[in-house]
Amino acid sequence: MAITREEAIALFNRLADAVNRQDAATILSFYAEDATVISPAFSEMHGKEAIAASWERMFTTFPDWTVGSVDVMVDGDRILAIAFNSFTDNNGWFGLPATGERVTYRNLLLLTLQDGKVVREERMYDISAVTGLLEKVRLEQELKTAAQVQSSLLSRAVRNGIYYEAIGDSAPCRTIGGDFFEFVQLPSGGLAVAIGDVAGKGPSAALLASMLQGMLAVEAQDETNPAAVMSRLNRALLARRLVARFASLVYAVLAPDGRFIYCNAGHNSPILFTGDRVVRLETGGPVVGGLPEASYEEECLQLQNEDMVVLFTDGVTEARNSEGEEFGDERLISCLERSRSESAQAMVKNALQAVHGFFGDTQPADDITVAVIRFVNKG
Numbered sequence: 001m002a003i004t005r006e007e008a009i010a011l012f013n014r015l016a017d018a019v020n021r022q023d024a025a026t027i028l029s030f031y032a033e034d035a036t037v038i039s040p041a042f043s044e045m046h047g048k049e050a051i052a053a054s055w056e057r058m059f060t061t062f063p064d065w066t067v068g069s070v071d072v073m074v075d076g077d078r079i080l081a082i083a084f085n086s087f088t089d090n091n092g093w094f095g096l097p098a099t100g101e102r103v104t105y106r107n108l109l110l111l112t113l114q115d116g117k118v119v120r121e122e123r124m125y126d127i128s129a130v131t132g133l134l135e136k137v138r139l140e141q142e143l144k145t146a147a148q149v150q151s152s153l154l155s156r157a158v159r160n161g162i163y164y165e166a167i168g169d170s171a172p173c174r175t176i177g178g179d180f181f182e183f184v185q186l187p188s189g190g191l192a193v194a195i196g197d198v199a200g201k202g203p204s205a206a207l208l209a210s211m212l213q214g215m216l217a218v219e220a221q222d223e224t225n226p227a228a229v230m231s232r233l234n235r236a237l238l239a240r241r242l243v244a245r246f247a248s249l250v251y252a253v254l255a256p257d258g259r260f261i262y263c264n265a266g267h268n269s270p271i272l273f274t275g276d277r278v279v280r281l282e283t284g285g286p287v288v289g290g291l292p293e294a295s296y297e298e299e300c301l302q303l304q305n306e307d308m309v310v311l312f313t314d315g316v317t318e319a320r321n322s323e324g325e326e327f328g329d330e331r332l333i334s335c336l337e338r339s340r341s342e343s344a345q346a347m348v349k350n351a352l353q354a355v356h357g358f359f360g361d362t363q364p365a366d367d368i369t370v371a372v373i374r375f376v377n378k379g
């Protein structure tokens with residue numbers, strides 16, 4: 001006897017309600033004594049006893065498992081129900097480790113009725129899609145953890161010394177990024193400063209960025225000149241034969257007397273605000289990790305009281321708005337000049353706000369990092 005679509009909808013809604021209440025007795029009342037259920041999770045089951053055991057296992061494994069109807073179609077005595085199942089993955093599924101997250105997936109149920117009872121039920125869903133979803137949730141969790149680790153590895157955001165004020169901030173375009181900045185207090189009393197941008201994005205770039213930070217922290221303790229540090233970093237990256245091995249980098253040392261020695265390895269030229277002048281710091285060489293015979297130069301500048309050096313990555317100047325227009329160096333310099341009378345912290349904040357305001361709702365294509373060092377001569 002054919003069933004109408006209205007009757008099928010009512011039947012499925014009653015079944016879904018019983019499932020959501022975990023009412024095993026009511027659920028079993030929908031099945032014939034010799035019913036067969038075919039499920040990707042439980043294989044093939046025959047008879048009410050096996051079906052009851054499968055529902056009990058489902059409710060035990062996923063106590064908050066629920067089903068919601070999307071659509072119902074009818075063909076004679078058969079019902080095709082398209083539903084969304086949802087559960088919290090606390091115990092793992094399909095051999096995957098538990099994620100602890102809420103997971104929702106689509107499920108197709110093909111019910112064959114006889115005398116108003118389900119005699120055959122086929123549960124169909126794409127196992128690869130479900131496992132892919134679980135794997136995606138797990139990966140997102142791992143990326144969040146990686147982002148927390150990367151954030152903790154970034155140099156302390158604000159450092160204030162007797163003769164300097166330093167601050168940096170970074171916003172990755174993905175969960176984790178390839179930008180980094182570093183402030184290292186040297187045994188001599190000087191301050192080592194670095195900012196870098198690893199080629200590429202995602203986990204590989206983030207790992208190389210973290211590795212470079214660690215290498216710089218070690219190199220800084222030797223207090224050798226920035227050009228020599230850059231040469232050693234270049235050789236070290238080449239020796240490791242990494243796939244994502246290129247990085248632009250600025251490494252500098254600020255001495256208590258205001259001497260500022262820097263080396264720029266293929267990075268955006270930092271901006272020095274000194275008196276009424278704006279100077280770009282370009283001396284250095286190519287990116288590290290690229291050329292075995294690369295050579296690097298350094299420049300020594302004498303900073304005056306209240307002089308500031310602003311370091312940034314290309315995610316700042318190359319940020320684009322919805323019309324494809326770049327933020328550019330001129331906008332950055334103009335924004336920084338308006339903030340010169342404020343603290344280094346305010347300069348970084350204003351610069352990042354200006355960039356984010358420029359691209360608006362457009363998704364940034366690259367990491368955005370800014371660091372500012374202000375020299376304070378109290379003598």
